[in-house]
Amino acid sequence: xxxxxxxxxxxxxxxxxxxxxxxxxxxxxxxxxxxxxxxADVADALQExxxxxxxxxxxxxxxxxxxxxxxxxxxxxxxxxxxxRARARVRQVPLESGPDGDLRLPVRGSPxxxxxxxxxxxxxxxxxxxxxxxxxxxxxxxxxSVVAIAxxxxxxxxxxxxxxxxxxxxxxxxxERERR
Amino acid sequence: MTLxxxxxxxxxxxxxxxxxxxxxxxxxxIVASTPRRDPARGRLRSIGIASAAASVVLAxxxxxxxxxxxxxxxxxxxxxxxLAVGTPSQTAPPTPPPAEVWxxxxxREVAGAPFTFPxxxxxxxxxxxxxxxxxxxxxxNGNDVTGRIWRSADGQSWxxxxxxxxxxxxxxxxxxFQDGYVMLGRESGTDAGAGDSRQAVWWSVDGSTWxxxxxxxxxxxxxxxxxxxxxxxLIYSSDKVGHKHWLRSDADxxxxxxxxxxxxxxxxxxxxxxxxxxxxxxxxxxxxxTTMRAExxxxxxxxxxxxxxxxxxxxNEPGGQIHxxxxxxxxxxxxxxxxxxxxxxxxxxxxxPEAVVTWVSADGQTWRRTxxxxxxxxxxxxxxxxxxxxxxxxxxxxxxxxxTTGQPMVRQSFDGAIWSELPVLDADGLGxxxxxxxxxxxxxxPLILGHRGVITFAEDPYDADATARGLxxxxxxxxxxxxxxxxxxxxxxxxxxxxxPCPNQEPCGP
Numbered sequence: 001x002x003x004x005x006x007x008x009x010x011x012x013x014x015x016x017x018x019x020x021x022x023x024x025x026x027x028x029x030x031x032x033x034x035x036x037x038x039x040a041d042v043a044d045a046l047q048e049x050x051x052x053x054x055x056x057x058x059x060x061x062x063x064x065x066x067x068x069x070x071x072x073x074x075x076x077x078x079x080x081x082x083x084x085r086a087r088a089r090v091r092q093v094p095l096e097s098g099p100d101g102d103l104r105l106p107v108r109g110s111p112x113x114x115x116x117x118x119x120x121x122x123x124x125x126x127x128x129x130x131x132x133x134x135x136x137x138x139x140x141x142x143x144x145s146v147v148a149i150a151x152x153x154x155x156x157x158x159x160x161x162x163x164x165x166x167x168x169x170x171x172x173x174x175x176e177r178e179r180r
Numbered sequence: 181m182t183l184x185x186x187x188x189x190x191x192x193x194x195x196x197x198x199x200x201x202x203x204x205x206x207x208x209x210i211v212a213s214t215p216r217r218d219p220a221r222g223r224l225r226s227i228g229i230a231s232a233a234a235s236v237v238l239a240x241x242x243x244x245x246x247x248x249x250x251x252x253x254x255x256x257x258x259x260x261x262x263l264a265v266g267t268p269s270q271t272a273p274p275t276p277p278p279a280e281v282w283x284x285x286x287x288r289e290v291a292g293a294p295f296t297f298p299x300x301x302x303x304x305x306x307x308x309x310x311x312x313x314x315x316x317x318x319x320x321n322g323n324d325v326t327g328r329i330w331r332s333a334d335g336q337s338w339x340x341x342x343x344x345x346x347x348x349x350x351x352x353x354x355x356x357f358q359d360g361y362v363m364l365g366r367e368s369g370t371d372a373g374a375g376d377s378r379q380a381v382w383w384s385v386d387g388s389t390w391x392x393x394x395x396x397x398x399x400x401x402x403x404x405x406x407x408x409x410x411x412x413x414l415i416y417s418s419d420k421v422g423h424k425h426w427l428r429s430d431a432d433x434x435x436x437x438x439x440x441x442x443x444x445x446x447x448x449x450x451x452x453x454x455x456x457x458x459x460x461x462x463x464x465x466x467x468x469x470t471t472m473r474a475e476x477x478x479x480x481x482x483x484x485x486x487x488x489x490x491x492x493x494x495x496n497e498p499g500g501q502i503h504x505x506x507x508x509x510x511x512x513x514x515x516x517x518x519x520x521x522x523x524x525x526x527x528x529x530x531x532x533p534e535a536v537v538t539w540v541s542a543d544g545q546t547w548r549r550t551x552x553x554x555x556x557x558x559x560x561x562x563x564x565x566x567x568x569x570x571x572x573x574x575x576x577x578x579x580x581x582x583x584t585t586g587q588p589m590v591r592q593s594f595d596g597a598i599w600s601e602l603p604v605l606d607a608d609g610l611g612x613x614x615x616x617x618x619x620x621x622x623x624x625x626p627l628i629l630g631h632r633g634v635i636t637f638a639e640d641p642y643d644a645d646a647t648a649r650g651l652x653x654x655x656x657x658x659x660x661x662x663x664x665x666x667x668x669x670x671x672x673x674x675x676x677x678x679x680x681p682c683p684n685q686e687p688c689g690p
Contacts, residue, residue, distance in 0.1 A: 021207035141192040
């Protein structure tokens, strides 16, 4: 059914394209959110992706490549959004003020500590390149195989493996830096 | 610092869980405003650029600054769209561009059209087709039935689709389906007089060449209603022994039959595409042909994604029955009445003119009553032309009826709640004498709303001696501005009722 929709959309059937996007929109939003982490950026990336999918679909030669091709366009859209929005982001570490006015670090295991832990991860994750984020999200969140990621990103499977390894290592180093 | 796979996945799941509403990007709007790249030449098609530019200009002219955000999507560059849809605050359901406001209808008779044949010809259904129409029906001449398909690019010039296969067909419904059309009707084989006709389904990509796609082995007899949508094609029908069922088809006409085991008091009047997939509508609390129920019926709507499991929707102030559901302006609009279906199938019941009640829903599951369109008169006997007859497309509803003055009354709405009157101007100088047959005949034929106006078909005045009778197509062309020199139709001469005794209780003459 998806192949049929892709073929119809490729030939210019707007309804088929709408149906196709509705089928994939939730999954695309999920991947974009995990990579970008910012609602406005996600919205822009989805917008970019859909415009590109509609415009470029006639050039897709084999309809069964559509899922991987769509992934590639989505990752590319995330890259474009981040590049365009090279802006400084201010994030607040949740610290409490004590009764005497001095700052207290959150107690380990408390909701505040959990929040700080999440924020720590997000800051570390967002130091990674979009390509590094994409391989981590596609593999660890979406459960895509190395071969599927290679097809989506149009890179050799060996490169995917090395990117996965490097991304994981860079993330752990960034976490160390953020924790200090 | 090491990070386990589980920790990594948990953090990524948490990030993904913050996914914003996924209707931030409206694919339909993107399609409408984004020209495609030509795969052969690697450049934009000039027609695409022109249409996109025209869309932008039109949008700006029509609706002003509120649509400027949409217009910015028309940029051929993906990189330019970051200013458009995508702000966190835009979480409302996507709405299509506003419809063009019509200022009036310029009513004229379409001359020289191929609508006259030996025997009796009827128009059963039609749809907008580009800027024109595709209309279907049939001619009955003795024992022969011939299917008719008419097409028009503008509502004023018509041509008849021809083919030998039409000589045994009879068309009753036409729908848009996927990137083509579907017709429902009957196929009588070589001997129509033998009474062995069967129900049939035809499919066409271009509206001129048709292929039969009837479900194999099906004995469906009466297609009560049909709808086409993204989930496929759905027909509500009954078989030869009266068992109701759904016939569901995917895009490749792979059919599935599902029994429709509704409670005895449920009446399904139709099915529409929308919501989770399908919407059935009608009434509950109905009695049989011989049963009068004092408590009457209540309008009801059910939703389903697969035509197997149906869930009753919440209908605020449900009235007595619901007759139709249309998608208008990105929302679902249901049409019905306050009157109870008291006696299903009773003969001889003459209902008074009725108001049209409207409900609106965003998702098909929860319906809010929004309006009531009153008939011009509620006097018993003024039935046919006085009750509003509503036609709609994806952007507007038009309601037609005769006013108490006998003048045609057309009202326009974009949401089913707010209606404004639309002048009907006599573009052909038809005058008041032929108003009943020319504009709003008492015997209603389909009113088909298109992008450029509305088409309907009046029956030719009956002449027992005529060997060929036909239909008089009437086209109401949409006017963006009311031209000078055209006048509204004059009132119809008052009809003297024939149910009053003659003076002095004397026998009346003929």
